[in-house]
Every structure is written in structure tokens, then in C-alpha cells.
Amino acid sequence: MANTDPVRRRKPESKTAGRDTASASEDSDVEEIVRPGFPPHSESRNAAKRRIQDQDESNPWLLDMLRVISFLLLASCGLSYLISNGETFFWGMSHPPNYLQLGWWKTQLRGPIYLTPAELAAFDGTDESKPIYLAINHTIYDVSANRRTYGPGGSYHVFAGVDASRAYVTGCFAEDRTPDMRGVEQMFLPLDDPAVDNKYWTPDELKALKRKEMEDAINKVNDALTHWVNFFAKSNKYRFVGYVKRDKDWLKKEPQPKLCEAAGRSRTPRSPPADEKKDH
Known part of the structure; x- marks a missing residue:
């Protein structure tokens, strides 16, 4: 007895749609592999922006200046000690050259x-x-x-x-x-x-x-x-x-x-x- 149920045919998907789906799937996989446990891409960018803003607000140049000043102070003390033959670290020589x-x-x-x-x-x-x-x-x-x-x-x-x-x-x-x-x-x-x-x-x-x-x-x-x-x-x-x-x-x-x-x-x-x- 012949089967009277209509044959359901799957409409073929376009090649373009297939490529887009595959590309999306691949991007999703890459995202999961490269940044596992991280929030979605948009949230990651926002977090990066916040980190940059935090760094800007902390004024890192001030820390650099403190490092330079500390180095110059130590160098000055050492030079004073050498020139004064151990008399002083702070240029308080009784008989300076x-x-x-x-x-x-x-x-x-x-x-x-x-x-x-x-x-x-x-x-x-x-x-x-x-x-x-x-x-x-x-x-x-x-x-x-x-x-x-x-x-x-x-x-x-x-x-x-x-x-x-x-x-x-x-x-x-x-x-x-x-x-x-x-x-x-x-x-x-x-x-x-x-x-x-x-x-x-x-x-x-x-x-x-x-x-x-x-x-x-x-x-x-x-x-x-x-x-x-x-x-x-x-x-x-x-x-x-x-x-x-x-x-x-x-x-x-x-x-x-x-x-x-x-x-x-x-x-x-x-x-x-x-x-x-x-x-x-």
C-alpha cells in the first residue's frame, strides 16, 4: 500500500547563510577557547576601558617622578660622600673644594x-x-x-x-x-x-x-x-x-x-x- 504521507523536503539553505552560520559558530568557539570564563566580547571591551580609565586616574607619571627624585637623591648622597672623603652625605663639608x-x-x-x-x-x-x-x-x-x-x-x-x-x-x-x-x-x-x-x-x-x-x-x-x-x-x-x-x-x-x-x-x-x- 502506497504511503500517502506527504514527503517533507528540507529547504536547502543558501551557501551564504551556511557560511555565516559556520563563521559565527567558529567565532564563538574561538572566543570560548581564547578567553574561557570571560564575559562576552562587548563586556570585555568595557572592562578594558574601565582599566585604562583607572590607570589614567591613578596618575602614573607621579610615581615616575618619585622614582627619578629618589635616584637623584641617592646619587647626590653618594657623590657627596666620595668628594668629602667620607665626611658627609649631604654636602655639608667644612672645607669644600x-x-x-x-x-x-x-x-x-x-x-x-x-x-x-x-x-x-x-x-x-x-x-x-x-x-x-x-x-x-x-x-x-x-x-x-x-x-x-x-x-x-x-x-x-x-x-x-x-x-x-x-x-x-x-x-x-x-x-x-x-x-x-x-x-x-x-x-x-x-x-x-x-x-x-x-x-x-x-x-x-x-x-x-x-x-x-x-x-x-x-x-x-x-x-x-x-x-x-x-x-x-x-x-x-x-x-x-x-x-x-x-x-x-x-x-x-x-x-x-x-x-x-x-x-x-x-x-x-x-x-x-x-x-x-x-x-x-
Whole structure:
């Protein structure tokens, strides 16, 4: 018996619809695989936007600035420690190097100054509004950093406002406040003793000996003065200022100073030759 039920035919789907359905299905699968457990795509985008907004509102540049400031602070402390040889982390050095002193930079830009002895005398510390200057070997230094010592009442106030090169060698602070070094070598020369000299040396030998003694004495004067010249020139505490201005022939106009009493007491009679000492 023939089947009278109508045959139901499925309407064929268009190829385009099939592709769209398959594509949607694939996208859904990918979404589930790549972002399992996450909300739908639209909600994910909204969450991302909220995260970006939260980051913008937290001002991340402020954190970056704090990092930079912290780094600079640590670097500054380390550099201060190295430059001060372990004295301080915060640039509180008692005697900072010249390049950290404002006065030194002013001198470099301005250049050295030239003062006459009379002009130099005005910087002896009496006027507290002025720096304290001293000179040695015609070179001027600012010693204001040690006003307690070089200012009025200080133990070395005699050196302030003057070139007292002679006193640095002789030790006669009050008498030798002058740069005139003539005759200072006498303090290193032995005293003549004819009874001893004529006994051990012929006239020619004595003449040669005295010439050698004079050379040695002059070298000792130069060494003593150079020591103090270098002391001020290499000091981080005192600052170079300029030079004392004098006439070229100023020494010819001045009488030669006498050797001060304290320096003269250091002289002793000439000793006999070493071999003669052994015999006696």
C-alpha cells in the first residue's frame, strides 16, 4: 500500500547563510577557547576601558617622578660622600673644594686682582664687611674661612693685610712683616771663629767652604718659603685672589732688614771637619 504521507523536503539553505552560520559558530568557539570564563566580547571591551580609565586616574607619571627624585637623591648622597672623603652625605663639608665655592667661580670669571700694599692693608679683618687677605711671595689669598685665626685677636693676625714672606722663614712675626728676603740666609750660616777656621782650613779651602755654605743656606731659605707658598696654593680652605702690585725697583728704595734676634740665635760656630772630630 502506497504511503500517502506527504514527503517533507528540507529547504536547502543558501551557501551564504551556511557560511555565516559556520563563521559565527567558529567565532564563538574561538572566543570560548581564547578567553574561557570571560564575559562576552562587548563586556570585555568595557572592562578594558574601565582599566585604562583607572590607570589614567591613578596618575602614573607621579610615581615616575618619585622614582627619578629618589635616584637623584641617592646619587647626590653618594657623590657627596666620595668628594668629602667620607665626611658627609649631604654636602655639608667644612672645607669644600674650590669648584664648589661661589667665591672661587667669581675669581675665575673676574680674573686676579692687583692690590698695592696700602690697598692690601685694608683687608686685615678689622672691617668685618670685607674679606681677610694675606699675601706670601707677592701672591694674595683669601683666608676669611679662618677669621678666628687671622682676624683681630687671632694668633696669626700679624699676617693679615700684608705680605710677610720674611716672617714665615725667620719666625719673627712682629719684626719681619715684609716680603724683603735679603739677608735671611744668614740664619742658616755658621758663625766665623778664626781660631778654629784657620786651624783646619787654608784660606782657599775656607773660601770654597763659605761659598758652599752660602749655597746651602739659600736653598734652605727657598725650601722654607716654598713650603708655605705651597701650603696656601694647594689649600682647599683658602682661595687665591690675585697679586701685590709693586714697583719693579722697590727693593732699591728699601733698606735691607737686619736679621731678627730670634733667627740670629739659631746660628752656631763652624764645626771642625768630620775626620778631625773623630781624632778628638
